[in-house]
Amino acid sequence: MVVERVLRSLAVDPDRIAISDPREVYSAGQVRDQVYRTARVLLARGLGPGTTIALSGRVGPRMYILSRAIGLIGAAHLDVPVSMSPREQAELLAECGADLLVIDPEQTSAATTRILTAATGLDVCALSASEQVEDLFEQARDHAADPFPALARYGDPCQIGTTSGTTGRPKVVLRTFAPPPPPGPSWLGACFGPEQGPSRLLLTDRLSGLPLSLADAALGTGNRLDTLPEHGVSDLLSTVASERITHLYLPVYRLAELLAAPEAADTDLSSLRAVIVAGSALPPALLRRAVDRLGPIVHSLYGQTEAGNIARLAPEDYEPWNDAAARSVGRPLPGVDVRIRPVEEEDTNSKVDAGTGERGRVWVRTARLMDGYPNRPEATDEVLRDGWLDTGDIGYLDEAGRLVLLGRAGDAVAIGGRTVFPFEIDVVVQEHPDVQESVTFDVQGPGGDELHTVLVCRPGTRPEAADLLRRVEERMGADRTPASVVIVPRIPHTFSADPCRRTLRQWHESTRSTVVHAEARS
Template identity: 35%
Template sequence: MDGTGGHFRSHVEEILDALAKDPGREALVHHDRRVSAGELRGLVHRMARALRSRGVRRGQTVTLLSGNLPETIAARYAAGLLGCAVNHLYAGLSADVHADILRDVETGTLIADPAHRERAADLARRVRLDRVLLLGAGTGTEADLVTLAAGESAEALHGEARPQDICTIRHTGGTTGHPKAICTTFGQWATIGPDWTEEAEVRLLVCTTLAHAAGLMADATLHHGGTVVLLDEFEAGAVLAAVERERISHMFLLPPLLYQLMDHPAIDRTDTSSLRALTYGGCASSPARLAAAVRRFGPVLHQFYGQNEAGGISMLLPEDHDPARPELLRTAGKAMEGVEVAIVGPGGRHLAPGEHGEICVRSPHVMEGYWKQPELTAEVLRDGWLHTGDIGFLDADGYITIVDRLKDMIVVVGGHVYTVELEDVLNSHPQVLQSAVLGVPDANLMERVHAAVVRTPGGDVGEAELRALVRERKGAMYEPASLSFVDELPLTDAGKPDKKLLRARARAAARPDAP
């Protein structure tokens, strides 16, 4: 019930209703495949029935290990239609981390695409699962969800989700090395996402993982009658070709991917005039590069600042992307509609414009909490405000500027690296006495993972061996971009590794001729 006596309709049902309005329109494009709205809607209902026939029920957790496929979107909606919590894994993490996440959220069903068949089989050996399903080409012990769905009815299925049910579970790191699961309800999800109701036809290009912001934008696109064009991964030349070929109007990129697009040799001979909204976010950006992007693409840039815990926080709109006003390009824009932002100092005091403190957020999109971690939830959700862990300030006009992070998190392409987790891996080597991991901005202000390592007396472990250890334990995403060996770690007055000094040293080593 929705509290008014009527049936609660989840965002999945709203999207399916939108698909039903014009079943012949093009909804998804993937390589040579063009999937109509009616075909996608039918596949969702068929998959939901197939999942239900295999014992999947409301309130259970369904985990996806799948790329940017039409079947990935259909499986996500099918699980949501049954009222399940959906947990979409980043593919770049190690098997150990994947297994920890599956156990943490008590996954009963793992759905993988054929590209991840071996990892799915490995996880099934490590973790007790009720069922493993493949999105095509299932054989032997692996059931093929696509084949199972083909034998089911495409008639509309009544949604089973309730507003208070967990809809999505996203993972972030923790100081103990154990992932934190961020929970959002179906009731909250109904209000999340950009409103493109008044826009002309939206053609969204998805070239980053559906497990992140691109998935949210895909939902909004399908809800408002648009088309989603799926690329398997980001490759600048392929993205430019798709923008021109498919007349793309919207897309999302991390800043370093935007820079790669601009630096590609095909940029000046590619027609990008169809672009109306190029959204970027996820890490710091260079005002100089943003100004160049405005000059190249026109007034279409939107900066998005948000967190998994907080949802969307602020936007820097196209009219604020003025190359003549670089001070605005250094900000994260103004708070989004329905979002309150406060800068909080010691003792919880709200600070005046210009004063630096922790950025705190209050909105309907703030997470319900961390999965089965009430103490940790209470640390960040206090007095109705979410404490983001970011340090910044508000100016007199309401623009937010982020200056630093309280949390030791490094944003990289494909996900997030948590420094304590990586330090734990490095320190586990018998010839490593101590380590400190930090993010070092490159020329484009994209953070790169750097590790400073102190060897044990007489130790001779090298960079290659430590890189291999990290890849094995945590996956390629955690592998340091640079690594230095030091006699000792400099300490702050409080006795903690002085990462500010280490960062300055690493930057100087990377650019020895810099002033």
């Protein structure tokens, strides 16, 4: 199991610094001991295989230690996004049947704690001192740090996550403990391998999915994890420079913020050897800017909560610069199978796949496929068939075997008898040097569906809407050109870092007649 591999690595050099954040620093031995002590606290509370422990808080040393203790005792780890409202958090906890909720009191307000306690009736603990609930780590002081084998049972719940919720209420995703896949090449292992030299990984937001896998990979190879749970762009840049960070994980829109920050030009980022981005599609223009500023060190990951990591665009794919590669999400990872099914083809046993360059629905088979959406058998059957998952994405495989994504099937818009995906528009818009980020979305207009674009400008700039619209019209045609461009201070994102088009449509509807900074196409 991953947790046992990490614990063995921590025991090799117990005095080295393993995890730190601005609040505290842990040596490898302290992390290892605290995992075992915390695991014993949980067992003493009657938790273990078949139970579910919910965590609410951002990344930090204690959050990582608790997540590994949960894995050690064979319980399920439920990540509760702190950006959810208290009502949404309570509904998620009830739907997943959580047995314990652990909060970070520095990130969960007293009011939210009271609401969750009253609404769920759950046992609630804290990662540190709290006036309202028990301190789990303080209780751990009274327990032994002696090692014991992992208690996980194959088939029991292991991880419970949620989809991004871009199209509605997030769906709960269940994954169970399973035997490890056969040994094989791993990009994570190569990323932190000994030939790379000592590494320091910086994580800044949630500790689930890919960030948790990165943390395990760093610590499991004898390297160091740094965390920065509360930060602005200046804090992030300062930390990378002063701490000589070598590996940095960011959502795509955070990378755009970092590159657009005025102070980024003068900050020493030479220690970086890998910048790993995920959460949404990486526009080619943003990748180009990142390579120009940081060098060819950007790794872009495509994955889903239901499938795990699917494909990776690596530096060797796009360097020397390759426009075709930059438009893709890279090649499927080892052990991952990808099929492009014609949109009208429903039979997964059919031998008919879309041809090279032909658009279709993306189906994948991975070792990390979910077991399903709990208590939603019909929804599960819609996407899981014969060991394959319908990702809901539309894309194609190019001649080099790279996967190119166009967008979600539900985001496709029929205009003038042709189908357009909003991301296709954003690829063009973001080529403008003054655009930091953009999102195109559709609304119902007087004559049918129409497109609108919102964008965030790079600091100190203000692109002309007419220029942007002309660029889109020249490349995409008049019928695919947005009806308006609106400059906004920020773009809303879901807790999984996807742009939230549902919120943008609500904004558009509420300001339809009063929008400022909107410049319509003449």
